[in-house]
Amino acid sequence: MEFSMRIFAWLGAATVMSCMLAPPVLAQTTRFDGNWSVEVVTQQGACDRAYRYSVIIQNGQARYGGPEQFNVNGRVQPNGSVSASISRGQDRANVTGRLSGNNGTGTWSTSGGRVCSGNWNAEKRG
Template sequence: MIVSALAAGACLAAAVAPALAAKGRAQAQNRFDGTWSVEVITESGSCDRAYRYGVIIQNGQARYAGGGDFTITGRVQPSGGVRATISRGDAAAQVVGRLGDGTGNGTWTTSGSTVCKGRWNAERRG
């Protein structure tokens, strides 16, 4: 299901959303850089019950470890706070939460034709 995949991808990618920088300016390494495993759990709505995905953070920017066709906009604050939007077509998910030294967690909500919400948990893998 496209909305289910969006919700999962959104949560996962958003867990470690991109740090934005001015074009042409070098970005400093982010303390959250690395590989993360993110578990996404649906608590309400018709999205699939649970997912686990890999996310790679490099220079504060996140990308789905498996490639993908999601648009990710957001940021991990220096304190670890996460705010992001993940979208695909007319569906989108808003993600909020916090990353720490090796783990993180938060919540997500989709919008569009199917509305779901849930929580996510992240664990650093490398």
């Protein structure tokens, strides 16, 4: 499995939330907590065509549900807007999109060693 695709595993839900949020905002943000299945599809570049990954969101923070280690920096706004980056070594992916209810969609693009881009779809599983 190539890094350029694995890097997006947490994709649609990468979040970093402050513990200092007001209770109503925190309640709105934690509605996205749970297990997510994220499908990543390459539309341009020499990355693998498609993969599906597990993402776990707890207390508004996202982490990859698989064995690899990634540096994740991003957040989901209370309205579901996703803006994040993931890096590992020289590779970096920028992710944007939106979560709504039990689904999410967006786009991604890499920079660094291999340049690729595409879209992602997410489904909440629990």
